[in-house]
Amino acid sequence: MKRTRYKEIETLLKVKIQHGVLKVGDYLPSENELCTNFSITRTTVRKALDNLLKEGYIEKQHGKGSLVKERRHSLGLLNVKGFSEAVGMIVNTIFLQEPAKREWSTTTSFRPSENELKANNLHFERLRCVGDDPVMLENNWFADLELKNFIGQEFVEGSFFKTLSQRYLIEITGSEQELRAEYADERTAGYLKIEPGAPILHISVKFHTNKSNLNIYSELYCNTMKYPIGNSYHL
Amino acid sequence: MKRTRYKEIETLLKVKIQHGVLKVGDYLPSENELCTNFSITRTTVRKALDNLLKEGYIEKQHGKGSLVKERRHSLGLLNVKGFSEAVGMIVNTIFLQEPAKREWSTTTSFRPSENELKANNLHFERLRCVGDDPVMLENNWFADLELKNFIGQEFVEGSFFKTLSQRYLIEITGSEQELRAEYADERTAGYLKIEPGAPILHISVKFHTNKSNLNIYSELYCNTMKYPIGNSYHL
DNA sequence: AAAAATAACTTGTACGTACAAGTGGATGTT
DNA sequence: AACATCCACTTGTACGTACAAGTTATTTTT
Secondary structure: OOOOHHHHHHHHHHHHHHOOOOOOOOEOOOHHHHHHHHOOOHHHHHHHHHHHHHOOOEEEEOOOEEEEOOOOOOEEOOOOOOHHHHOOOOEEEEEEEEEEEOOOOOOOOOOOOHHHHHOOEEEEEEEEEEOOEEEEEEEEEEEOOOOOOOOOOOOEOOEHHHHHHHHHOOOEEEEEEEEEEEEOOHHHHHHHOOOOOOEEEEEEEEEEEOOOOOEEEEEEEEOOOOOOEEEEEEO | OOOOHHHHHHHHHHHHHHOOOOOOOOEOOOHHHHHHHHOOOHHHHHHHHHHHHHOOOEEEEOOOEEEEOOOOOOEEOOOOOOHHHHOOOOEEEEEEEEEEEOOOOOOOOOOOOHHHHHOOEEEEEEEEEEOOEEEEEEEEEEEOOOOOOOOOOOOEOOEHHHHHHHHHOOOEEEEEEEEEEEEOOHHHHHHHOOOOOOEEEEEEEEEEEOOOOOEEEEEEEEOOOOOOEEEEEEO
16 A cells, blocks of 8 residues: 555544544544654545544544544444444454355345456355354455465455455445344344344445455345444535 | 525525426536526535535435435425425325414423423324325424414425425424334324234434523324335445 | 657646635623 | 534545656657
8 A cells, every 4th residue: 555644644643533543532643743744735634534433433623623532332334444343342252154265245235347256256244242242244256366365374364355455455435325224033043142034224335445356245135133334424 | 494505505405306397317507507696605515515515415425426316205304404305205284283382391301491382382183195195194383482373374395394494493403312113102003004013113302492481392103114204324 | 650748738646725604612792 | 301503523526736657559768
């Protein structure tokens, strides 16, 4: 991934927030202070802050400053971030199917392109739990393009997206989603420990990446009884 | 609402896209062309394009240009925009309860602040249909602060948010959402024309506005069988 | 004919400047 | 004591410039 000045400051501040150096309610240094501290211009500082705003880390107040925001504790609706970043609780992950070459699923909401269908396909399935409670059944498909040694390797910090970013320089640039409330089928209900026929939230996602050939297709089945899916948006 | 140069161009381009003057796949004029056409700097043009990108109207290609994007036809998940803007189909709206002063609901996921609870509360309930199909039952609550003559007036173009913007200069600045799959209760099922107990998507939203006292609390119940809820996100 | 360099476009990053506008405390006036 | 003004801070908008970097067609070289 290309390194830029604004990304540097963005991640630097993000890490400080994540590690509690900057606590909820704290004001960040003013834009001018950040300018002098890091020897950059306000344009660049503001670009970094804009991104933090977009991701819900901070809140801006005209005339006052930028302060660290409370991020919601419910499972964040995965706009770009992965599951593990979005949750403020201990997440356990169980692989039901390890990454391997498999056929493209015929049941995804978003249809892969011709090129993707021609290529080999990688797939894996995981069960995500909060503590001991299974809350989400996750299936991922994507075309096998230049991802050397993907199969068999451990994920970086257990995160698929961190693995893509750090090992293959692949970044998520956007997503499309479709949400449905459905009856749980038997298999899904079994893994999520609910009765078959109970309502579950079905999320279909197509993630776009900086490699224009590569998209990631995810089908998520969530038990929202205990842990509703949440997200937030800021101008 | 304060008028700014970038907002001018943003809405101008948005209208052209919405009215089909700029079609899906068309390239917008280059940033430099927009600069000269509207006598503004590239900084301002880029700010406008950034907003269009964020709202999913366009897609940017480094070295090539910005082109109009296909917006998904499913009901857009209302991040900031209202229902009627987000749907590419004919939407009919039936008021089940006209706007009036009513008690705060006790069942909202997001709890109003003390100040809001002390104030009078306005409420209305609508049934949103695509053609003849009812797809969403919508309840809205908000504190009655300085909203003169809200009751009894027609909405601007049938849109609650447009009414807030144009008549009261109130703009949505962000939102928090919680999503749940639930069993439909009898009343909801009746209006949505589904069997009681069928799975429905329950969306709780707290909209933030530029008036710090004013938030809008919405509870949406969606029949996602025919029309899944969709949204998209772009970096 | 194929490959490499070039030129002319595009968007992306970053610099610097100026003033508008919101906030809150200090200061002065009534 | 209450109110108005001012000042020093903050973020918001908009100007202008420069160069990096991706894309594409043309030209030159091999």
